[in-house]
Amino acid sequence: MARVLDDILFVALLVLVAVIAAFLIFPLIVAVLMAFDARTYLGTFPPHGFSFQWFYRFFNDEMYMRGLKTSLLVATISTFASAIIGVTAAIALVHTRSRARQALEAIFLSPLIVPTVVIGFALLLFFSRIGLFIGFTRLLCGHIIITVPYTIRVTLAGLVGIPKSISEAALSLGASDWRAFWTVTLPLARTNIFAGTIFAFVFSMDDVSVSLFLSSVDTYTLPVAMVGMMQSQFDLSIAAAAVFLMVVMTTLMLAIDKIFGVNKILVGK
């Protein structure tokens, strides 16, 4: 009797997992297929015929391209900045006493918990108060704030995974603290630092809510451009833009997984 119940529960679990997976994947499949629709208007699913017209329109639209350019620029610079901030903060954290460390870690990682809409709104108020109205700078600051937790987290996982005895061995062999860090600790955490920056880049490219608040008339990111397009002229170029973003992100994530293994980075083993 207990066995039958177990079997039923197991099958039910499988079905549940399958339904959830389908629910996650199906909208993506619709978007991807529709992006290649040959009709010139937004028709119903499934698409009729095959064409690259929406991609052509995406790559030739001034608004999209401006957004893409800003997105790439913001993502690159903010990733670079948050890598430096994240690595420095992570190093400081591993050398801090445990209680202070927990508090500091919570503060550093708070952007992960606070809703991005709240961060976006708060930053908008703050920047207005201090009189910062340059769109690009505002976007950059916002993106550094939302990406820093990722670089800290992933670098920290890497640093914590290095046994203390390894840097002590370097010290006992005559290396100063700085040399020990440079020749032993940093090379061992390299993989994680690199992975953290890729995560940061992906999240910066992907962000909508913070960017929405901080964009100005002439400086906006690609996702913001997509939102704008959706409100003004709802057509399938949005699907094409989505597919483009998806391909870039997936490639980057697969690259991390292929080279380092996402589990290894997050768990620090």
Add this chain to the structure above:
Amino acid sequence: MNVLELRDVVKRFGPLTAVNGVSLSVQKGSIISLLGPSGCGKTTLLRIIAGFEHPDEGLVFLGSKNVNGKRPYERNVGLLFQDYALFPHMTVGKNVAYGLHQRGFREPQVKKRTDEMLDLVGMREFANRRPQTLSGGQRQRVALGRALASNPELILLDEPLSALDAKLRLELRTELKRILVTAGSTAVIVTHDQEEAMTFGERVIVMEKGQIRQEGSPTQIYDDPKTRFVAEFIGRSNWFCGTLGQKIGEFREFLCSQMKTTLIREPDQVNHKMYDVCIRPERILTRGSKSKDLNDGDEPLNTINGTIKDVIYLGSDFELIIALDGAAEMTAIEKNRRQSIPNRGEAVTIAFRPSDMIVIGRD
């Protein structure tokens, strides 16, 4: 000449006193063992010598220089870790060369010295391998080569064999000792394993609760422990409690309610009220295993009658649990030489020498 000298070293961690007034010195070319249970302060002491911890009180001298407050890299002390602590992103050769580079050796010298060290520890053919591809024993040998490369004044070994399985531990024990002796190193080894302590150490220092309880050669520590803690920590023992009786010749009578009166060696002090007396299991002979072997001197033997309660076969040894007339119980250990061993329930006579009795006065 003393390579290391500690004077009244105290180290506290919050309310806990990890090291409580330790003084010791290590002469050039000698190897000493710091032995004690976990939490006795031996590892803290090692970390103080290496420079990872700084003492709250007391002085640390390396050679003739006071090194209080000096960073680890300002001392020339090699260190061997329990987990080997090899650099996983470097080859075996690079690992060994690391210290030489950090200490400013020139490239040709580094190359020469690295090869010498790899030969010494028998790892030359693995020079281009990564540490991860080596076995635990091989890794520890590389670590020893790395620690010895820049010719440290002193080498510290922190439980170097405890991560290895039992059989390999025995092999590597003799191997590490051979390498240390060949290199003429002065060494301090920290361990909780008494056999390890005795293999390495010409001198063994037993620690408990942050203090040195006894210091001496392995023989002194084993055969003449000064406190009950030392006697119990090293080897096995059968304990009896009682009072002293008459002095008979060079020996002394021991009166114990649990067994008949025996002769013991004369204690250093006879003014304690009660005495704890112990006998090591392997110093007890049961009749049938030629008790006349014991009579190599003029020493009178203690003999007690009893019955075998249990016989435990351990392969190389027999462990005999004997119920004595008078309620006490003793454990005796005999080497398995395929001699006839009494059966359970059999009446036996056990014999032991008065001079084998360890006598400790109760405070």
